[in-house]
Amino acid sequence: LAKLDGRVALVTGGSRGIGEAVALRLAEEGADVAVTYLGSAERAEAVAAKITAMGRRGWAVRADSADPQEVRAAVAAVAERFGRLDILVNNAGAGFVAPIEETGLADVDRVLDVNVRAPYLYAQAAVAHLADDGRIVTIGSCMAKRAAFPGGSLYATSKAAVIGLTKSLARELGPRGITVNLVHPGPIDTDMNPADGPSAGFQSGFTALGGFGRAADVAATVAHLVGAEGRYITGAEIAVDGGFAV
C-alpha cells in the first residue's frame, strides 16, 4: 500500500456507493482525496472524516455536476486547497431506465448533463492542473456495451458518449504521460441499484457470474489504473461487470 503517497485525487459523487468506495480505497493507498456530492452533505462529510482518520487529507465539496460553474469551481478549489491535482475520477452519475415514449426532455437534459457534460467539463478543468503523469478515470456502465433489456436508451446513450471522451482524450493527453480510462461496472450493490431491489434477480441473470458486484470491486480496478502500475494503460475500457457484457 501507500502507492499513492503525495497524490491528490478528486472523486465526483464520493458520498455514497462506488464513489465512496473509490475515495476510501485511494486514501488507503496513500492519496489525499476530495469528494463531491449533491445532497448527502452528512455522508460526504463522513467519508472525508474517514479519510482524515487514515492520516490523509479528506475534503467534501458540494458541487452539482449538472452546473458547469460548480464543476469548474470544484476543480479550482481542490487544486488550490491541496496545492496540486493528480487524479480525477468521474464517478457521479444519474441512473435512468424507462421506455423512450415516457422519457421527457428534462430527463434527457439531466442525464446528459450529469453523465456526459460533467465528465467532459471536469476533465477540461482538470487538464489545467493535472500533473504530467496524471490520471483520469470515468465510470461508464456495462449498459453502454450490451443492451440486455429494453428501457436503457437514454442511460446507454450517455454512458456510450464517454467512450469517445476517453479514447480521444487519451490520445490528446498521452504526450504528457496522462492516462485516461473508462471502467464499466455491471450490477453493483449501491443505493442506485440495490442487490435486494425488484430487478436484482433479473439483472443478475444477465451476468456470467450470476450475481451483483460490490463497490469495492470497482474501486480496486480504479486503484490499479491510477497507480504506478497502470502507467501503460490508456484509452481502455475495462469491464468490472461479472460478465454482463460478454
Ligand code: NDP
Ligand atoms: P449512487 O446513486 O449510489 O451514488 C451516486 C453518487 O453520485 C452520490 O455520491 C451522489 O451524491 C452523486 N451524484 C449524483 N448526482 C450528482 C450531481 N448532479 N452532482 C454531484 N453529485 C451527484 O450511484 P452508484 O454508486 O451506483 O453509481 C456511481 C457511478 O457508477 C454512476 O456513474 C453510475 O452510473 C455508475 N454505474 C453504477 C452501476 C450500479 O449498478 N450501481 C452500474 C453501472 C454504472 P449525493 O449522495 O449527494 O446524492
